[in-house]
Every structure is written in structure tokens, then in C-alpha cells.
Amino acid sequence: MFQSPRPLVAASAVPAFGRAAVLAPPRPPFRLVVDLAEAPLSKRWWRGAATLTLMIAGVLQLAPSTAPLPAGMPQAEGPDQARQEEALAVAPLSAGSATGLVMSEGPRARPIASAPARLSRDLAIVFGAGDDLVSLLQRNGASAADAVRAASLVRAEAAVPAAGTTLSLRLGAPDAAGRRTIELLRYRARLDLIFALVRGANGLQAEKKPLAVDRTPLRIRGSAGGGLYWALRSSGASPQAAADYLQAIGDRLDVGSEVAATDRFELVVAQARSASGDVVPGPLLYARLERGGGPTLSLVRWPVQGRLAWLDEATSPEPVRSGLLRPVDGPITSGFGSRMHPILHFFRMHNGIDFGAPMGAPIVAAADGQVIRAGWAGGYGRQVRIAHIGGLVTTYNHMSRIVAPEGGVVRRGELIGYVGSSGLSTGPHLHYEVLKDGVPVNPLGVTFVSRPIVNEGLLAAIRARVKALRGA
Known part of the structure; x- marks a missing residue:
């Protein structure tokens, strides 16, 4: 009897035709970084905890010490090293550090008991703002007697140096106290003068050396x-x-x-x-x-x-003719003619024009002329009256302060006072009037005539000056 061979694979393991196979889930990859919030106390969790512990231990090993830093300056290891550091200026100057390495004794160098003093010293010092010549000379080694003598000669010759002047100073041999005599002091006192103090047989003497100066423009x-x-x-x-x-x-x-x-x-x-x-x-x-x-x-x-x-x-x-120059910077708020008076409340002739301007605004002369009045004028308050050529007079009223002096001559555009509200006034403004032969006229229709400030002789001198300056 024929029998089929025994199957090598269980029937349940063979997928049915047309049906998807059931596969086992993939194994997660190995990672050192583990989210400890997932699957607590699992093998994966314990591996992540161990990794974290090792990382913290490594950081603690590499971290700097928390011990306090030592205070003060490090001390030299020995006296020889301290001397070397001081000679090389490693130590601070405030601690007495020296500059330059001290030479040791050798075949070509040997110590001496004392160094000879220099017979003279040449210095270049700057006279600063607020400096005193006596103190400056003494600070640089001059004796007190010579410093006082030098300052006295400088004042007598009116040659006090300006701030920033460089002084050339030569000092002689020192005395027992280490102070030196002044042998020479030289500097430029002015653009055209070199001033010097020179020691001679009778002590310090002043010398002047004029310098040629070209003043061609x-x-x-x-x-x-x-x-x-x-x-x-x-x-x-x-x-x-x-x-x-x-x-x-x-x-x-x-x-x-x-x-x-x-x-x-x-x-x-x-x-x-x-x-x-x-x-x-x-x-x-x-x-x-x-x-x-x-x-x-x-x-x-x-x-x-x-x-x-x-x-x-x-x-x-x-003569030069010109129209109205506004005596103050501001708009015209009231014109010339009959109007209702703002205080008296009846119609009245307004003999000028009003300019609206703030308190303290500058007032200037409308044309060249002479101040014939500068003071209080009743309802006009503080007033300046200026007489001009051709029988014209201008008045500036209600000022807070007058600048132009009575009797003085003023030029067109020159300051004469400041806007105010003095006299019969409702607020800060300038009441400006023009009178022709004593009769008020509309300032807007006035043409001023002014004479030039030069005459024929002066004009010829000016033209000669221009010719000389231009080299023509």
C-alpha cells in the first residue's frame, strides 16, 4: 500500500494560498541612549540607567575642583628667582620692581663702589596748562634758587611760555643734595622770538633771538x-x-x-x-x-x-530803497485802519499793524536810523522810536525789554528789544507804527530810503585794499 512521505514542515506553518503570512515583530536595534520613562525595570531600562550612571561619573571626574583659589600673588621659589623677576620688571612697579637685568661679575664686568655722577643732563620738557615754571624746573632736578631766578627773568621779559611749549633744559653737575644748576633754558616764546636763559659769569642771563616772519596773506x-x-x-x-x-x-x-x-x-x-x-x-x-x-x-x-x-x-x-523789513518773526494779526478796540470796546483808529509773536521774541530795526526815544510811553508800554531819512519815524511798542540806547544809531536788522505785553495790551505782541512827518501811515505801503555806510573816499580805500589783497 502506497503511503505519502511524512511532511518536513507542519501544515500550520505553511501559509494558505492567498493569505498573508504572520511574521514575528522585528527586534529593536541596540542603543546606549534609552528613554527611562519606557518599560521601567526592564533589561533595556537597566542598561540605560547604567549608561547614565557612567556618564555622570565621567563628568564628575573631569570637572574642575571646587576648592577656593589661593589669594594674593604667588611667591617666588627663592631669592635668586625673585631678583631675576624684579630685574625683568615682572614684579609690579608699586612693589619696587627694577627695570633692566643686573649684570653679574665676570671676566669683563666687575662691580664698582659707586657710579660717577653725570656732569650735565639735557632734557626736553613740556610746559603744560596750569604749570608753574618754578615747580616744573624743580621737578626735573633744578635747584630752587635757579628755578626762582629763571621764572623771574621770564616774567620780566614777558616771555612766559604758552601751554604745550617744549622747553630745552640743560642742567649742570649736582651738588651734595643732588640738585643741579640751570646751564641753559631755551624755547619759542612767540612765533617771531626764540627766548633763552644762558649761564654766564654773572649767573643766568636772558637772550632773545628774533625770527623773520613772512606775513603775506x-x-x-x-x-x-x-x-x-x-x-x-x-x-x-x-x-x-x-x-x-x-x-x-x-x-x-x-x-x-x-x-x-x-x-x-x-x-x-x-x-x-x-x-x-x-x-x-x-x-x-x-x-x-x-x-x-x-x-x-x-x-x-x-x-x-x-x-x-x-x-x-x-x-x-x-541811496538804497527797500520795502518793509518785518521787525519781528510772526504773522500780522491786526492791520492798519479803524477797528473795535479789544479793551476799550469801541471803534477806534488803529495807527499801525500788530505782529503776533511769543513773549521774549527778538525785535529788530526796520531800517537804518537814530533812536530818538527808548522808554515808557503810557498805553504803548515800553517803546522805541527810530527816526529815518525822509521824515519817517518807526515805533515799536509793548516791549518786555529795550536793548537800543536812546540817541544811538541802529542799522537795518539790528536788535533793539524783545516782545512783551507792557502798557494797554491783551497779550504778547508787537504794535508797529510808521509816521510820515508826524502822521501815521500804513506800514505795508512804506518804502524806506537808506544811505550806504560808505562814502566815496572810503569806497576808494576799500577798492585799494581789495587790489592789494588780490595782488592785482
């Missing part, structure tokens, strides 16, 4: 280009000279919008140059701007009534 020219200030600086003008130039021409035109790139500038600056090459710059003397689209400015610095002003060499001797 510096002339600078160039084109405005992309910016007038930087063009001035590039041409050799100092920051101060460039600023003074812009300020001089800025009173007559708008530097930012009225100067073209092709306009040419010229300035003359005072300077003094000594024979030794030292240069001391001076003030701006002349400013010129040749404009392609306007008249040429040619300004010279000139004394006018005790102050320096910029005058144009082309100033016309004819």
Missing part, C-alpha cells in the same frame, strides 16, 4: 563744483576759513541754491610764517564769488563803527 582760488564747502577745503582752506567764507557770502545769497558748479571762488586769509617753517593762520580778509548767473560778490573785511563788517567793493554811493 594766503590766496586760494577754485571752482564751486558739486559743493562749495568741500571745494574750499580741497583747495587748501582750513575748516575755519571755509566757514567764515560761507558766512560772509551767505548774508547776500542762498549758498545752497544760488551757487552754480561753474561759479568761481576766491578768498584771502591772513597768515604768519616764521623762518623755521611754523605757520599761524589768521582771519579771513577777503571773499569773492564770480557768478555766471548773477553779479560778482567782492567782499572785504573792514572796521565800521568799532566792529568788523563785510563791505562790497562795488557798493553804490547812491
Whole structure:
């Protein structure tokens, strides 16, 4: 009887046709890092706990000691090492450290009982701000008697050095106390003078050596280009000279919008140059701007009534006409004519115009003239009255403070006082009036006539000065 062979694999292990085999879950990989929150007390958990313990132990082994650091400076291991460190300036100077290594005795070096004193010492010392010459000389080894004598001679010759001056000092042999005589003291007292104190048969004597000084002014020219200030600086003008130039021409035109790139500038600056090459710059003397689209400015610095002003060499001797110059910076709040008085409450002639301005705002003269009154004027409060050419008088009222002196001459735009609310007034403002032959007129319709501040003789002198400065 035929029998089938015994199957090698159990029937249950053979998957049925068309049915997925049931596979065992994959074994997780081995990791040292274990999440101890999963499967507590399992083999995997114990392995993770052991790893953590070993890591903590390793960190503790490598951590620095928590013992306190030793206080104070480390001490040298022995006297020889201490001497070497002190000689090399390793020890602090406050502890008496020396500089330079002390040489030991050898075939070519041997110690001596004492070092000979230097017969003279040459020093260069700086006279600082607030320094006293006596103290300065004594600090540098001079004897008290010579220091006092030197200071006395310097004062007598009016040659006290300025702060920052370098003094060349030569001292002689020391006395028993270690103080030395002054053999020579020399320095530049002024740009044109070298001052010296020299020891002779009769002790210290003053000597003066004049230096030749060239005072020819510096002339600078160039084109405005992309910016007038930087063009001035590039041409050799100092920051101060460039600023003074812009300020001089800025009173007559708008530097930012009225100067073209092709306009040419010229300035003359005072300077003094000594024979030794030292240069001391001076003030701006002349400013010129040749404009392609306007008249040429040619300004010279000139004394006018005790102050320096910029005058144009082309100033016309004819009278100059000008309209209203606002005496204060502010809007017109009340015009000329009949109006309801704000305090008296009835219609009344308003003989001027009111400018709204805050308390203390500056008030300037509307035109050149002479102050004929400066004081209290009843309902007008503090008042300034200025007489002008052509029978015109301007009044400035309700001031808080008056600056212009009575009887003085003022120029157009010059400060005469400050806005206030004095007299019959409801608040800070300026009441401004113009009178023609004593009759009030509308200030907005007035044209002032002012004479130039130069005459024909002065104008000729100014033009001669300009010619000399330009070397023409």
C-alpha cells in the first residue's frame, strides 16, 4: 500500500494560498541612549540607567575642583628667582620692581663702589596748562634758587611760555643734595622770538633771538563744483576759513541754491610764517564769488563803527530803497485802519499793524536810523522810536525789554528789544507804527530810503585794499 512521505514542515506553518503570512515583530536595534520613562525595570531600562550612571561619573571626574583659589600673588621659589623677576620688571612697579637685568661679575664686568655722577643732563620738557615754571624746573632736578631766578627773568621779559611749549633744559653737575644748576633754558616764546636763559659769569642771563616772519596773506582760488564747502577745503582752506567764507557770502545769497558748479571762488586769509617753517593762520580778509548767473560778490573785511563788517567793493554811493523789513518773526494779526478796540470796546483808529509773536521774541530795526526815544510811553508800554531819512519815524511798542540806547544809531536788522505785553495790551505782541512827518501811515505801503555806510573816499580805500589783497 502506497503511503505519502511524512511532511518536513507542519501544515500550520505553511501559509494558505492567498493569505498573508504572520511574521514575528522585528527586534529593536541596540542603543546606549534609552528613554527611562519606557518599560521601567526592564533589561533595556537597566542598561540605560547604567549608561547614565557612567556618564555622570565621567563628568564628575573631569570637572574642575571646587576648592577656593589661593589669594594674593604667588611667591617666588627663592631669592635668586625673585631678583631675576624684579630685574625683568615682572614684579609690579608699586612693589619696587627694577627695570633692566643686573649684570653679574665676570671676566669683563666687575662691580664698582659707586657710579660717577653725570656732569650735565639735557632734557626736553613740556610746559603744560596750569604749570608753574618754578615747580616744573624743580621737578626735573633744578635747584630752587635757579628755578626762582629763571621764572623771574621770564616774567620780566614777558616771555612766559604758552601751554604745550617744549622747553630745552640743560642742567649742570649736582651738588651734595643732588640738585643741579640751570646751564641753559631755551624755547619759542612767540612765533617771531626764540627766548633763552644762558649761564654766564654773572649767573643766568636772558637772550632773545628774533625770527623773520613772512606775513603775506594766503590766496586760494577754485571752482564751486558739486559743493562749495568741500571745494574750499580741497583747495587748501582750513575748516575755519571755509566757514567764515560761507558766512560772509551767505548774508547776500542762498549758498545752497544760488551757487552754480561753474561759479568761481576766491578768498584771502591772513597768515604768519616764521623762518623755521611754523605757520599761524589768521582771519579771513577777503571773499569773492564770480557768478555766471548773477553779479560778482567782492567782499572785504573792514572796521565800521568799532566792529568788523563785510563791505562790497562795488557798493553804490547812491541811496538804497527797500520795502518793509518785518521787525519781528510772526504773522500780522491786526492791520492798519479803524477797528473795535479789544479793551476799550469801541471803534477806534488803529495807527499801525500788530505782529503776533511769543513773549521774549527778538525785535529788530526796520531800517537804518537814530533812536530818538527808548522808554515808557503810557498805553504803548515800553517803546522805541527810530527816526529815518525822509521824515519817517518807526515805533515799536509793548516791549518786555529795550536793548537800543536812546540817541544811538541802529542799522537795518539790528536788535533793539524783545516782545512783551507792557502798557494797554491783551497779550504778547508787537504794535508797529510808521509816521510820515508826524502822521501815521500804513506800514505795508512804506518804502524806506537808506544811505550806504560808505562814502566815496572810503569806497576808494576799500577798492585799494581789495587790489592789494588780490595782488592785482
